[in-house]
Amino acid sequence: MGSRLGSYVTTFLTDSIFHSGDVQATGIAVCIVSMLCFSLICFLIGLLFGKPPGNNACKKKKYLVRTVSRGCQFGRSRPSFVSNIGSKKAIARFPKQKNSVIVSCRELPRQLNNVACLCCKIVAAKKNCRYTRCGSCCRGNKASICHAHGTGGTAAQGIVEGACQDKPTELDLSYLNLKRCPDRIGYIGSQLVSLNLSNNRLASLPDEIGFLRGLEEFFLQYNCLTELPNSIGNLQKLVELDCKNNRIRRLPNTLGNMTCLSILNVTNNGLQSFPSSIGKLHELEELCAHSNQLTELPDEICKLENLTSELDISSCELVYLPDSLSRCTSLVKIWLSNNKLKAIPDQMGRLNQLKELHVRNNQIRYFPASLSYLQLYTFSANHNPLIEEWNIESILNLSVQPSQVIPPLSELSARCIVKNDVYWSKGDVPTALEDMLLNVRQCSSCEGPFFKHYKSQVVFSNVGVFHRVPLYQQICSPYYNTHCQPVDTK
Numbered sequence: 001m002g003s004r005l006g007s008y009v010t011t012f013l014t015d016s017i018f019h020s021g022d023v024q025a026t027g028i029a030v031c032i033v034s035m036l037c038f039s040l041i042c043f044l045i046g047l048l049f050g051k052p053p054g055n056n057a058c059k060k061k062k063y064l065v066r067t068v069s070r071g072c073q074f075g076r077s078r079p080s081f082v083s084n085i086g087s088k089k090a091i092a093r094f095p096k097q098k099n100s101v102i103v104s105c106r107e108l109p110r111q112l113n114n115v116a117c118l119c120c121k122i123v124a125a126k127k128n129c130r131y132t133r134c135g136s137c138c139r140g141n142k143a144s145i146c147h148a149h150g151t152g153g154t155a156a157q158g159i160v161e162g163a164c165q166d167k168p169t170e171l172d173l174s175y176l177n178l179k180r181c182p183d184r185i186g187y188i189g190s191q192l193v194s195l196n197l198s199n200n201r202l203a204s205l206p207d208e209i210g211f212l213r214g215l216e217e218f219f220l221q222y223n224c225l226t227e228l229p230n231s232i233g234n235l236q237k238l239v240e241l242d243c244k245n246n247r248i249r250r251l252p253n254t255l256g257n258m259t260c261l262s263i264l265n266v267t268n269n270g271l272q273s274f275p276s277s278i279g280k281l282h283e284l285e286e287l288c289a290h291s292n293q294l295t296e297l298p299d300e301i302c303k304l305e306n307l308t309s310e311l312d313i314s315s316c317e318l319v320y321l322p323d324s325l326s327r328c329t330s331l332v333k334i335w336l337s338n339n340k341l342k343a344i345p346d347q348m349g350r351l352n353q354l355k356e357l358h359v360r361n362n363q364i365r366y367f368p369a370s371l372s373y374l375q376l377y378t379f380s381a382n383h384n385p386l387i388e389e390w391n392i393e394s395i396l397n398l399s400v401q402p403s404q405v406i407p408p409l410s411e412l413s414a415r416c417i418v419k420n421d422v423y424w425s426k427g428d429v430p431t432a433l434e435d436m437l438l439n440v441r442q443c444s445s446c447e448g449p450f451f452k453h454y455k456s457q458v459v460f461s462n463v464g465v466f467h468r469v470p471l472y473q474q475i476c477s478p479y480y481n482t483h484c485q486p487v488d489t490k
């Protein structure tokens, strides 16, 4: 047949070349025909021997192979490994073991298509699918994510049932379109270290989640959660909790029981406040809470001594910050942009590790003088109604000079009471003194208390690299206390 085709082509060529007048046109025609033939042959070869397209969507590969220890027998027709070119590597990695079961195989190469179903142990799981049960065991329906395995809920239930038996250390239930947690998820066991429920449509978590006491990583991002169950506080080994992109309005007060927590990401939720127990998270290193509706931070934030890396509370509704923030002295980066801050704490300059401070787009008119002690690499402060250097009226308006050199006796006694922590209750002191005591202020320099006798001024100085900003300071003893030196303005 090949020779006949050959003779046809030769006849056609000789005919067209020698019986046609235009040799050039014929030459071009022959060229085109031969190119077409060549690509047709290439295509055919590709179809016969080519590899199927690889699954490039998976970047991070996690293999979880559990060995079922009970003498588990496969049925009569154990699925055999198909030896096509692409699967050789995968087979080498997963030898023909009678009892290897893959719990989470979402990211397996698609060639590995013959893991036995956990339920019937006969039929192979389908290609490119992470479910551990075969289609018939999952009573599949066509409108599913994975055509062989039914809806996300059914598949997830299958995975969880399997996990309750196999006791894996990690479980991936992400992207299953789940509206509720599969039943019995809490009963998988305390050996579970990592649980990924991200990218579903969960509106709530069951209380039994608190049974997973071994959990170290818990991924809940991209769901529709409005709150977390109180029982989450039982996860006392949890190191990372990611619940960004949900609709969480409040965190349970039991949060403080998760004493190992080191990364907490609650970005893009509806949080209005943090529970005060957050102060118990002594290991917390990163707190990411931007895009929430936080109006204030709890005072307890000062107890987060290990908050080293980051504090991100930008794009919230913060109006003021607790003074205690200045005690998180390990902080390196603080993001506070896009809030409604009118001021930042007076003693911010105590954060001597601070290298980045972002306060763009707030209502700040001036910064505390202590800021000039910091060695900031990044300081973004634009889009604030900062006092301009030529605005003498505002500057003078903020300047106070005490009329007397010596503070009045009432001032001195009030300072004494506060400095020595003298306990007083209503009626113990004259009403004038009482009024004073209720309005204690802090010296920018010595941090001591003052009331009515002080000096205040606005100076302009550099903060960060070439940022000339207004700095405000209040000095308790402008005339004779050598500890109270105003900030250098040169």
Ligand SMILES: *[C@@H]1O[C@H](CO)[C@@H](O)[C@H](O)[C@H]1NC(C)=O
Pocket: 060, 106, 172, 174, 175, 196, 198, 219
């Ligand atoms: C959760 O699972 C998804 C899908 O398997 C994966 O892409 C993602 O990286 C996992 N998340 C984490 C934080 O491990």
Ligand SMILES: *[C@@H]1O[C@H](CO)[C@@H](O)[C@H](O)[C@H]1NC(C)=O
Pocket: 233, 253, 254, 255, 256, 257, 277
């Ligand atoms: C967990 O937190 C709650 C509320 O803060 C507290 O009452 C409870 O004692 C804590 N439990 C443990 C085990 O620490």
Ligand SMILES: *[C@@H]1O[C@H](CO)[C@@H](O)[C@H](O)[C@H]1NC(C)=O
Pocket: 244, 263, 264, 265, 267, 286, 287, 288
């Ligand atoms: C928290 O999530 C945000 C948004 O995806 C991300 O930019 C940030 O790096 C995360 N922070 C932590 C500590 O994981």
Ligand SMILES: *[C@@H]1O[C@H](CO)[C@@H](O)[C@H](O)[C@H]1NC(C)=O
Pocket: 282, 283, 305, 306
């Ligand atoms: C901060 O973390 C270190 C090591 O992780 C730990 O030793 C230390 O006790 C923590 N600090 C506090 C205040 O708990």
Ligand SMILES: *[C@@H]1O[C@H](CO)[C@@H](O)[C@H](O)[C@H]1NC(C)=O
Pocket: 393, 394, 397
């Ligand atoms: C000066 O301060 C007073 C009240 O303290 C305020 O009403 C006034 O608007 C201020 N003037 C300027 C120019 O800031």
Ligand SMILES: [Zn+2]
Pocket: 443, 444, 445, 446, 447, 448, 475, 476, 477, 481, 483, 484
């Ligand atoms: Zn002072």
